Amino acid sequence: MFPDSSYHMAWISDFVKVNLMIVLIFTTVMSVIGQTCCSGGVPVSANLGMPNHGSNVLQLSVNYDLNVLRTLKTGKEVLNDNNRKRTTHSILFETGYSFSSRFSVDALFSWVRQERLITNFGNRELTSTNGIGDMTLLFKYLAVDRPDFSIATGIGVKAPTGASDLLTSDGLALSADLQPGSGAWDGLGWININHQPMFRPGATLSLNAIYSHKGKNIDYLGSQVYKFGNEFQLILGYSDRLLLGNQLLDPAVLFRYRVADPDQNEGLLQPSTGGKWIFINPSVSFWINQDLSFNGNIELPLFANITGTQVTPTYRINTGIYYKLKISRKTVAL
């Protein structure tokens, strides 16, 4: 599937140029957004689940994720008010290692910046936090591995490595959703089904289901117990593999359904938390070679029915690079 090595250096050169252009456009757009801006949630679950490429394969990815919430809604109704903006910037470092063709493990580390921007009455009030986010480990088992069909399952845990007790410079406690970490241990269940259809050998139909059982932060605001709502996500995707000129790329489109229970404070449901969302997520991966790719995607809400009144996702941008490396016994020995 990959062009031979005579084209390799030319691709690298082209890729770097394209990459630079994307980054320039990206940073320009982000600067404009930064002048008016806001956040939401760290996209831990949605980024989990690297494929199993056989034993002793190490996979690495670094992604930047921008999640912007600026749509004020009550239930399904959009309110005409965009004065509140919440933004989460996340840098996600994910690594996966397959011990065998069946067993593998993923680890996700994050650095998070939470922002809340209010533009009302001629004022511009920005509140932000940043720091290391929570860490997630996912242990996976490839239960079915046929050329055109696979099923993998996994269980995981999210550890509260991120701070959940950050204060303002005045020493005032910030609410749970503005903290880089959740302060709680969560349990995760994951299943992934892939199918390569006969009519299109390079294409893949995929289904991901993730359940996240949220733990309790027993030291919220110094004396309360806070629990984010359990959530379930179903991600249905179609991806293809194309050769465009000399460039190999994987376009894909995902549909993500997310349902989150309301949060609980002191065992009671927290008003205006939780809801149901459906997103569409077109993406593309550019392959430099069979081990290295650059990817980008944008996610837009198609439907949201939220509990109470909330600022809800408006758009999300995610971009990054992926690299996989076969670790031979010789390499290990070195």
Next chain:
Amino acid sequence: MRILAKSFIPILTGMLIFLSCSDDQSSPVLGGGNFSSDWILDQSEVFDGGPGKDGIPSVDDPNFINTSEVDFNREADLVLAIKINAEIKGYSHVILDWHEIVNDRVGGQSVAITYCPLTGTGIAWDRFVGGSETTFGVSGLLYRNNLIPYDRRTDSNWSQMRLDCVQGELVTTKITTFPMIEMPWSTWQLMFPNESVMSLETGFSRSYGVYPYGDYRSNNNRLLFPVGQEDSRLPRKERVLGVIIGNSVKVYRFTPFANGLDVIQDDHAGHELVIVGSKEHNFMIAYENPNDLQFTPSEIQPGGIVMTDQDGGSWNIFGEAVDGPNQDKKLGSIDAFIGYWFAFGAFHHEPDIFGE
């Protein structure tokens, strides 16, 4: 690996450029430190409520309609009634739940109608503070679950229930209040069938009529933020009338007003008080009675007539004699407002409870 490095550098550079350009006006630090500021409250009891400063927008240009035109209040929905000079206005909880502060003028006086949904306290503030007129906004901060307004002229933070400035240029300045009476829409219609009520034309898009805090009003187990001290003598969410004279607080329950409309004459902190209320009509208000007048309840009449004095003169709910030998006399204003019991217990050490 060189390829990886070449590709990674521009991405990382982009991220860093963006993050370094972010306008970080509020730099959080890890908890547990000492903070230098001019708060006169213990900062560990002040919490960021979530929506942020002005995230709950005050209404600064309210519109009014006649009582007969109001179609958004249900009979039990509460309304705050105020009278200054000859002007009477009503502000519905249906709107205040979403805005918490209305900057308005009543009878030529600049007032801020402040309402905290979490403590159930509605208090009318004089907007003339520190020698100048200002408007108040919602700071997004809470002290013991209670609203902290800020004034837009000096950016100082104030405590709604403490009635003073707690941080900023005007720190320790006291607020002047105006009497305001909380009553259900059904009672308002009896008393003020032709007066003005704030309309839904607020300039903001909100789900008026939908209470934004779930079962908070009725669930005694629910508090959204820590309140420090608590007093368990009454249920947390029981609505009581708190009368504040100096540092002394006395609360009145609806229980003594169970027989229709009633008047209680009581003394507190050396002051003679008149408390008029009705459990049926769901209101209570207190005034100072410096002339030792004697009152008996009357039928509720338009104009807010609720009692008569010993000379047969009628008095309205704003403590004004409307006819009889004492016509044009007024009872004395004191700091008195309805709120949830837990809030009075959190702000004041063991308040007196009338009759207990």
